[in-house]
Amino acid sequence: MSATLASDILATARLRPDAVALAGMPGEDTDVGYGELAALAERTGRVLDASFAADRPLALVAAKTPASIALILACLSAGRPLLLLSPDLGDETVTTLVGRAGAQALATVDGGRLTWTTLPDGPETAAALPGGTSLVLTTSGSTGVPKLVPLTAGALDAFTAWAGAFLGLDGDSRVLNYAPLNFDLCLLDIWATLRHGGRVLLVDPARAAEPAYLARLIRVGRPHVVQGVPLLFRLLAEAGAHLRGDGVRHVLLTGDHVPRQVRRQLPGLFPRAGLHNVYGCTETNDSMIHSFGPAEAADEDVLPLGEPVQGTLIAVRDGERDISGPGRGELLVSTPFQTPGYLAEPAVRDRFPERDGRTWYRTGDLVERDADGRLRLVGRTDFQVKVRGVRVNVEEVERVLTDRPEVAEAAVVALPDPDAGVALHAFVRPSGAEVTGLQLRTLCAARLNRVAIPSRFHLLSGPLPVGPTGKVDRRRLQEHVT
Incomplete structure (x- = not known):
């Protein structure tokens, strides 16, 4: 045995x-x-x-x-x-x-x-x-x-x-x-x-x-x-x-x-x-x-994801097309350790497609492959929003903010806006140094597309709310505004 x-x-x-x-x-x-x-x-x-x-x-x-x-x-x-x-x-x-x-x-x-x-x-x-x-x-x-x-x-x-x-x-x-x-x-x-x-x-x-x-x-x-x-x-x-x-x-x-x-x-x-x-x-x-x-x-701004572990296969797809060279797409994974599929969730069966005789998992993570073949995480595909018709990933905005020593934590959420369709709100906890919304806006303007600059910056005195897994609870942040 x-x-x-x-x-x-x-x-x-x-x-x-x-x-x-x-x-x-x-x-x-x-x-x-x-x-x-x-x-x-x-x-x-x-x-x-x-x-x-x-x-x-x-x-x-x-x-x-x-x-x-x-x-x-x-x-x-x-x-x-x-x-x-x-x-x-x-x-x-x-x-x-x-x-x-x-x-x-x-x-x-x-x-x-x-x-x-x-x-x-x-x-x-x-x-x-x-x-x-x-x-x-x-x-x-x-x-x-x-x-x-x-x-x-x-x-x-x-x-x-x-x-x-x-x-x-x-x-x-x-x-x-x-x-x-x-x-x-x-x-x-x-x-x-x-x-x-x-x-x-x-x-x-x-x-x-x-x-x-x-x-x-x-x-x-x-x-x-x-x-x-x-x-x-x-x-x-x-x-x-x-x-x-x-x-x-x-x-x-x-x-x-x-x-x-x-x-x-x-x-x-x-x-x-x-x-x-x-x-x-x-x-x-x-x-x-x-x-x-x-x-x-x-x-490194964003670390590479690295090499697949033992027995794991990966693929990057843009729609129905596999990306073998440089480019962005959704990461698919097939491992010896994965679940066969969700329970009682018939609407999401497409998250576990069959390919080449194996079951894969569509992670919902947007990754970018560089010219050297290294993969880096861009953000969640469901964290992509359109602001004035331009696609923005809010996690990229967060990384720009948290890369500054005066920012301890930051999270960005998209809320409905009558003019832009959605508006980005940034919630920032300073690390102790004096920081203003204008300074943060200037920081974002130096590294982001203009539409990706948050419309409002909310400076918080305490930690951002988190869920059971330690990740930021974005729904509670939305309630802070609405």
Whole structure:
């Protein structure tokens, strides 16, 4: 019988039961060993067998606790499909998602223990899970109700094996987990680490925006791998000299574009680490990686996406035409780690076209290939708007703004305008230096087409609102204006 993600974790529990599996637990001072985690998963599995049918999925509001992680391990071990939900979702959205997934029961964490609510059958429970489904993740929901993303056991096994080999994970490895438990980054942070017998340093979600706390966790926990969205690295840059990340071997930037003013500080914060720009999404997991050094961190406006990871194919398409040379188009990806398709979303089946005997995923990301064949992310195809008839990608405007040291954060949204059709509004948090809307307008005028210059600049005193994945919540920014 071949080794799997779950079987390798349980093998470590038998061979090294006292080895630490989870450290830095929210609100707790004690570590959780592999033997303790396996025993908790076994007890949870017995409850599942006694209470729930094996052929229907379960759902979990995925608070970051040992009980939650043990439940996931129990389901992985038994082949039970499990839907992971963000604790930040509203009750109505949770009801919609568990109905679409056909979940028979919903688990929540209360006082460190699991509490189960049996769910009634409903009209939306007809979605058929693909064969071999193990976990069901959700997209960020930035454009509406989150989509359900089933991942098969084979995809999880392949991804965690690849991640372990790429990062050199073993029983001595320590890996920081910043992402929420329901987020796809945990497939590397938590599950690849546990599969290879390492120690996971769990960031308390309630303190995830505190630079001093994060710096102390890295200073005391001494992780070898740090992966995170741009928000994490902005916070660590704010911590500065208090960080002491000299023990870190790999730094992985993922989730979105990291502004150059943050990126240029990384070699000083992590002087011995290899720096990697990672491209991926919930539907495909990691697909491309570009390793870079201090000069590129400081000098490149936008880092290349890099080379496809093991077994991954990529294509760039402009409409129905493949782009093989320089040019812009939508990125398509086919990986061994990807979902077979969304659940209960018949309107978006075209996002998973069949080509050359493989299933591909249309990422919705607009990329540009240069004369040397390197791909760079331009922005989302759905973040393109027309201003006075000219196509503008708001993420390009954001990069111009965040490239300035006096700007800590920036986001641009398009709102209806009676004259221009849409008007661009820029929301900017200064880094501390005096900055005015006129100065920002002048900055944009030097680097952007005239129609891409925002009509209004809103200067904010606090951080931009973010969603569960750490990305800017543009809908809340729109409400700020309307």
